[in-house]
Ligand SMILES: Nc1ncnc2c1ncn2[C@@H]1O[C@H](COP(=O)(O)OP(=O)(O)OP(=O)(O)O)[C@@H](O)[C@H]1O
């Protein structure tokens with residue numbers, strides 16, 4: 114006689130290929146009934162439009178349908194609540210951490226990946242100034258330019274001509290740039306055109322090298338400037354650094370809906386939690402005090418609400434930001450009292466509140482680390 118327990122056992126054979134766990138352990142099974150030979154299975158997907166929907170549905174039908182006493186299988190698909198979604202993500206992250214390969218980045222380093230749903234919104238400018246704002250609070254900060262062939266960080270920090278070198282262990286030593294530990298493809302090749310040669314190299318391989326072969330040392334925060342797009346690099350980063358979390362940069366335009374969906378999907382596929390949203394290129398105030406909303410308004414707040422995360426800061430349009438980017442003179446350093454620099458400094462403080470450095474953390478995190486440490490020594 115087949116029982117609901119048997120059905121649950123069979124469902125352990127249905128794996129969500131993206132989350133890397135079976136639907137039972139991930140808590141996606143919300144109900145199992147068997148009456149008159151009809152099995153009814155309730156499955157909650159992470160998001161309703163999950164691309165894996167058909168596959169999961171088919172697998173459930175096959176596995177359960179193969180049991181004795183089951184004549185037909187009805188699958189009822191639902192969507193997880195925000196809370197359930199966070200829980201499933203942390204389970205998946207835990208698994209990813211268990212399976213992660215060792216990197217040179219300290220497991221307690223806070224990794225902040227600066228991402229966006231589209232290009233040109235100011236990810237690199239925000240990364241540089243955010244890293245400096247964190248360093249200004251006394252933290253040791255690494256800055257990884259993960260835009261492997263579209264790198265712009267070396268120019269923004271004015272270190273175009275410098276090159277990375279290896280230490281006696283054969284590990285790459287990050288370049289000290291304006292108090293940050295910097296690694297970028299731009300510090301390996303002679304000019305931006307030559308970077309095109311790196312196209313042949315798999316992007317995720319280059320990223321892997323930056324994480325495994327770089328002697329980052331003790332850094333409290335590692336800020337990662339992500340390339341535009343929502344693909345391979347995000348996946349590789351979360352595979353290599355399961356502690357990575359995302360800050361999403363967006364413009365104030367109210368076309369946030371589509372961008373939000375893309376970002377949420379990226380977060381889900383890479384298991385990266387979203388810390389919050391930074392709105393960039395918000396209004397411009399002329400020297401005479403006139404205010405212009407060049408790129409609309411409210412988009413940052415809207416995206417933050419949509420994702421259920423805080424709006425970390427709203428950075429105004431600022432000519433010094435452009436100038437600084439071109440001349441290696443970041444606005445946080447050169448015009449610290451300008452509205453853009455102050456907004457970036459505030460963003461740095463907010464990040465520290467939202468993802469505090471390891472020492473200030475809760476007991477749970479300490480216990481987690483203790484357990485991991487004990488495991489490491491056997
Ligand atoms: N707040 C701002 N005020 C004025 N200009 C800005 C601001 N933020 C960024 N910019 C300018 O916008 C341009 C694009 O910025 P940036 O390169 O940082 O974007 P990105 O998202 O990293 O782009 P990509 O997707 O190509 O990597 C740059 O010229 C930069 O100087």
Ligand SMILES: [Mg+2]
Pocket residue numbers: 236237238260265338339340341
């Ligand atoms: Mg960029």
